[in-house]
Amino acid sequence: MAVSKVHPASAVAEAWAAGARDFGENYVQEWQRKAEDPALLARSGLRWSFIGHLQRNKVRHLLGRVDLIETVDSTRLAREISRRGASRGGSFAQKILLQVNLAGEEGKGGFHPDALRSAMSELTALPGVDVRGLMHIPPARRNPSETRVDHRALRTLRDGLEAAYPVGLPVLSMGMSSDFEVAIEEGATRVRVGTAVFGARPR
Ligand SMILES: *Cc1c(COP(=O)(O)O)cnc(C)c1O
Numbered sequence: 001m002a003v004s005k006v007h008p009a010s011a012v013a014e015a016w017a018a019g020a021r022d023f024g025e026n027y028v029q030e031w032q033r034k035a036e037d038p039a040l041l042a043r044s045g046l047r048w049s050f051i052g053h054l055q056r057n058k059v060r061h062l063l064g065r066v067d068l069i070e071t072v073d074s075t076r077l078a079r080e081i082s083r084r085g086a087s088r089g090g091s092f093a094q095k096i097l098l099q100v101n102l103a104g105e106e107g108k109g110g111f112h113p114d115a116l117r118s119a120m121s122e123l124t125a126l127p128g129v130d131v132r133g134l135m136h137i138p139p140a141r142r143n144p145s146e147t148r149v150d151h152r153a154l155r156t157l158r159d160g161l162e163a164a165y166p167v168g169l170p171v172l173s174m175g176m177s178s179d180f181e182v183a184i185e186e187g188a189t190r191v192r193v194g195t196a197v198f199g200a201r202p203r
Contacts, residue, residue, distance in 0.1 A: 001022040001023065001024045001049060001190055001191065001192050001193065002015050002020045002022065002023050002024070002193060002194070002197045002198070003023075003024040003025075003026075003051065003176075003192050003193060003194030003197070003198075004023045004024065004025060004034070004194070004198065005024070005025055005026040005027065005030065005052075005194065005201070006030075006201045006202060007198045007201070007202075008034075009033075009034045009037035009039045009040050010039060011198055012034060012039075012040055012046075013039045013040060013043065015197060015198070016040075016043045016046055020197070021045045021046060021047055022047050022049060022067070023046065023047070023048055023049070024048075024049045024050070024051040024070070024192050024194075025048060025049075025050060025051065025052070026050075026051055026052030026053075027052055028050075028052075028054075028058045028061050028062065031048060031050065031062075031066075032061060035048060035065070047066075047067040048065070048066045048067060049066055049067050049068040049069070049070055050062050050066050050068070050069045050070060050071065051070045051071055051135075051192060052071060053071060053073070053109055054069065054071055054072070054073075054077060056076065056077055056080040059077070059080050059081050059084055060084055063081065063084050063085060063088075063094055064085075064088065064092065064094065067095060068095045068096065068097060068132065068171075069081065069094060069095070069096045069097070070096075070097040070099065070135045070173050070192075071097070071099045071109065071135065072096045072097065072098050072099060073098075073099040073101075073109035073110045073111065074109075074111070075119045075122065075123065078096065078098075078123055078126060078129060079126065081094050081096060081126075081128070081129050082126035082127055082128045082129045083128070084128070085127070085128025085129055086127040086128030087128070088128065092128060093127075093128055093129055093130040094128065094129055094130065095130045095132050096129055096130065096131055096132065097131075097132055097133050097134060097135040097171060097173055098111060098116060098123065098131060098133075098134050098135070099111065099134075099135050099136065099137075100112075100113065100116060100134050100135070100136045100154060100157065101136070102136060102138070102150060102153050102154060102157070103138070103139050103150075105139055108137065110136065110137075113157055116157075116161070117161070117164070120161060120164075120165050120167070121165065124165060124167045131167065131169070132169070132170065132171040133158065133169040133170055133171030133172055133173065133189070134154055134157065134158050134169060134171070134172055134173070135172075135173035135174065135190075136150070136154050136173075136174055137176075138150035138151070138174075138179075144178040144179040144182060145179075145182055147175075147179045147182055147183070148182050148185070148186060150174075151174050151175065151179075151182060151183045151186035151187070151188065152186050152187075154172060154174055155172060155186055155187040158172060170189065171189050171190060172187055172188050172189050172190070173188070173189070173190040173191075173192060174186070174188045174190075174191070175188045175191040175192070175193075176191070176192055176193060176194065176195075177193050177194060177195040177196035177197075180193055180196075
């Protein structure tokens with residue numbers, strides 16, 4: 001997935017023309033502007049995912065308009081997506097990933113593994129929501145190859161959850177520009193690559 005935050009719609013159009021189809025955005029308003037840009041509306045197969053911190057009062061803007069909300073970091077947020085998703089009726093289900101904070105870092109979103117295990121039964125039973133897997137942003141490491149242990153730990157957590165609950169979690173979103181190769185070696189099914197696709201983000 002190409003992470004297009006801060007980059008203009010024209011950059012997304014250029015990446016689409018080169019074959020990219022999945023784009024990740026971090027800010028709801030910025031994404032709305034881009035998604036409605038005439039330069040992007042007619043691009044077939046273009047899918048958006050949300051990868052920023054999401055407040056509950058912004059859920060309604062994303063629901064059904066993004067392929068995947070990757071950053072569901074609390075049961076309260078999942079419940080809000082469920083409430084709104086279920087009220088659409090039919091077979092609608094918003095695809096989500098559960099964000100995990102393996103190292104318990106302060107100021108970084110995500111379920112602690114123990115909290116996730118406790119919440120798993122409720123999360124996977126929520127109507128209007130389709131839990132597809134896990135995502136994480138590992139602690140900053142001096143050398144990208146040091147993130148291998150972090151990615152391996154996320155995959156191990158996923159394997160444990162699949163063994164303990166009647167749930168499939170096929171998606172593992174892990175790895176960014178500096179460490180996506182290592183993440184893929186450890187089982188990533190999605191990598192979130194910004195800088196390596198678009199160049200440095202303008203300040
Ligand atoms: C910005 C961002 C990325 C992309 O980071 P790069 O290092 O530019 O590849 C990936 N994931 C998340 C959650 C981001 O916010």
